[in-house]
Amino acid sequence: MTEYRATICVCSDFDALSMWMDFGAMGARALSRGEFGPRVGAPRLLDVLDRFDAPSTWFIPGHTAETFPEITKRVADAGHEIANHGYHHESFDALSIDEGRHVIKVSNDALERITGQRPVGFRHPTGDLAQELLEVFVEEGFSYDSSLAADDFFPYWARGAWTHQHLGPSTPGPLLDLVEIPHSFVLNDFHHFEFTYDGPKLTGRDGPAPVEAIWRAEWEYLLANAPGGIFNLVLHPESIGRGLRIAMLERFLRDAAAEPGVRFATLATVAEEFRAAHPEGPA
Numbered sequence: 001m002t003e004y005r006a007t008i009c010v011c012s013d014f015d016a017l018s019m020w021m022d023f024g025a026m027g028a029r030a031l032s033r034g035e036f037g038p039r040v041g042a043p044r045l046l047d048v049l050d051r052f053d054a055p056s057t058w059f060i061p062g063h064t065a066e067t068f069p070e071i072t073k074r075v076a077d078a079g080h081e082i083a084n085h086g087y088h089h090e091s092f093d094a095l096s097i098d099e100g101r102h103v104i105k106v107s108n109d110a111l112e113r114i115t116g117q118r119p120v121g122f123r124h125p126t127g128d129l130a131q132e133l134l135e136v137f138v139e140e141g142f143s144y145d146s147s148l149a150a151d152d153f154f155p156y157w158a159r160g161a162w163t164h165q166h167l168g169p170s171t172p173g174p175l176l177d178l179v180e181i182p183h184s185f186v187l188n189d190f191h192h193f194e195f196t197y198d199g200p201k202l203t204g205r206d207g208p209a210p211v212e213a214i215w216r217a218e219w220e221y222l223l224a225n226a227p228g229g230i231f232n233l234v235l236h237p238e239s240i241g242r243g244l245r246i247a248m249l250e251r252f253l254r255d256a257a258a259e260p261g262v263r264f265a266t267l268a269t270v271a272e273e274f275r276a277a278h279p280e281g282p283a
């Protein structure tokens, strides 16, 4: 897809308070874990990215942007991409399509007002999403989505809803004018360090070494087997920002970026390049 051997896309899902509030965790301890993101984690992550001169993509709930406008603006002013992550870290499958569309608009408006950037990308915050919502992403002007997982290292055209039948095969929907940049929990800090669907797991006492080993193994596989691939690393400031973990991240990025032919890029850049390489569009 590109002349690069590999592209590292560092993403920061900047959930702050909103994720805990969406879980119904409204106590002082839970909210303080969220507050660690804008207060400590995000500045540390920005510093690491600055040392690598690495552009990155920040998926920011509208609630984070409006509650912590200064650090949100600092992210944008440092040249990073601002993208949509719902307003309140909603699970969109609990909303109607029209309610989902409204949340997307309100969040886009808040992000644009505070950062000056109108998002062109979306990542679903939590839970699942209706297949029909992907068509709303197109209508709302998004160039790409990064919520799905049908590939690992390469973008593809997202498609409309599958049609199913009783005791028969399923038929995929038509391709949409929406680039899907897949992501995986394998490369998601939060799902290693903080949470899995079978319940919260506090693994901080284990240290970051197992996660570093997983990321390095995936990176080595990409380099050996997926030339031109995208390494979509999904970070959360409140999780990766802890001292022992941010040090692990910097160590990993230093070694990864030292490989010849490797670059950092935003997801918006990856989507643009995918579109340029497929001028026929999603037909």
Ligand SMILES: [Zn+2]
Binding pocket: 013, 014, 015, 019, 085, 089, 125, 126
């Ligand atoms: Zn999130």
